[in-house]
Amino acid sequence: MSPGDLPDGPKAVSDKLLHFVEYAFMGCLAWAGFGKGTGGFPWGLFAFCACFGIADECWQDWLGHARTPDVWDAAADAAGSFCSLLLCMVFWKR
Numbered sequence: 001m002s003p004g005d006l007p008d009g010p011k012a013v014s015d016k017l018l019h020f021v022e023y024a025f026m027g028c029l030a031w032a033g034f035g036k037g038t039g040g041f042p043w044g045l046f047a048f049c050a051c052f053g054i055a056d057e058c059w060q061d062w063l064g065h066a067r068t069p070d071v072w073d074a075a076a077d078a079a080g081s082f083c084s085l086l087l088c089m090v091f092w093k094r
Contacts, residue, residue: 019073020080023053027084031092035085046078046085053077 027049035042056077057069 016072016076019053019076020083023049023077023080024084026052027081028088030081031085031088035088036092041089042085046082049081049085050074050078053081 027045030045030049031042035045053074054077057071057074060067061069
């Protein structure tokens, strides 16, 4: 059975919140791997995470199977990574 054949069930959580949390986790991992030595905001890590989110949405358009790209999903991805990078920058013990 393909995903398109399944009935739509109730959504307990907004998919934008899921995108936000997923990319917040990605931003935290990016900080853990590459961001601890910078003095200012890690704009390069943010650009990487945001571009990865945009590429993910483009990939969904290319696949075309019951998935549609959404600009707001990419915005939630970028917001999640920005917030987590900011929190990691402030609270991460060096």
